[in-house]
Amino acid sequence: MATAAEKGEQVRRRLRRAAVELIAETGWRAVTTRGVAERAGVGAGLVHYHFPSVEALLREAALGLMREVAERAAEPMERAADADEGLRLLLGALDAHTGTDPVSLVFLETYLAAARDADLGARVGAVIAEFRGRTARWLRRCGTAEPERTAAVLAGAVDGLLLHRALDPALTAAAVGPVLHRVVGAGPSAPTEGGRG
Numbered sequence: 348m349a350t351a352a353e354k355g356e357q358v359r360r361r362l363r364r365a366a367v368e369l370i371a372e373t374g375w376r377a378v379t380t381r382g383v384a385e386r387a388g389v390g391a392g393l394v395h396y397h398f399p400s401v402e403a404l405l406r407e408a409a410l411g412l413m414r415e416v417a418e419r420a421a422e423p424m425e426r427a428a429d430a431d432e433g434l435r436l437l438l439g440a441l442d443a444h445t446g447t448d449p450v451s452l453v454f455l456e457t458y459l460a461a462a463r464d465a466d467l468g469a470r471v472g473a474v475i476a477e478f479r480g481r482t483a484r485w486l487r488r489c490g491t492a493e494p495e496r497t498a499a500v501l502a503g504a505v506d507g508l509l510l511h512r513a514l515d516p517a518l519t520a521a522a523v524g525p526v527l528h529r530v531v532g533a534g535p536s537a538p539t540e541g542g543r544g
Contacts (some may be wrong), residue, residue: 357492361387366408371449375456378405406467409457410474416450417478418506425481432487432532438520438527441505446513455510478502491532500530 349357365386369378380401384391398404420440427433444451461468479498486494486501504527512518 363408
């Protein structure tokens with residue numbers, strides 16, 4: 348039988364999941380306490396029992412998703428044998444997102460909310476910094492020049508591609524991979540003497 352603490356954590360998980368779903372479906376500003384409670388199948392009072400406000404719930408839910416996505420992207424990349432393989436794995440993970448899928452929409456909504464909320468902006472910045480740090484360590488291990496700057500460009504490119512794919516579905520790993528391979532200095536797509544890839 349579940350303890351009170353375990354039951355409480357189950358409710359918190361349901362509320363976070365409901366919040367993420369609603370952010371993707373309706374947009375950050377349209378999510379209400381009542382809507383989250385209904386989606387989670389709990390009374391509205393439990394939202395404020397577990398979170399100080401609906402905004403606090405949205406922040407925790409969105410940041411949790413962002414951390415999870417960053418972890419899923421970084422982990423296989425870090426295990427890659429070289430920069431070429433790592434970049435292919437990272438871009439392959441990106442291809443799972445269309446720009447209009449729920450994860451992409453939550454990222455977009457969270458970035459917009461972070462532009463108006465300094466606390467959220469700092470917390471999103473910390474998630475990005477962690478991803479960039481892991482990417483830089485991987486690039487350094489692979490012998491990439493200027494790993495920190497390259498990681499910043501690569502992280503920015505991944506975010507940009509995630510957001511732009513809603514407008515241009517042709518921005519797939521196959522389409523952008525050769526350019527990013529040159530940026531990272533990876534594998535067979537990297538430029539050779541004479542400037543040919």
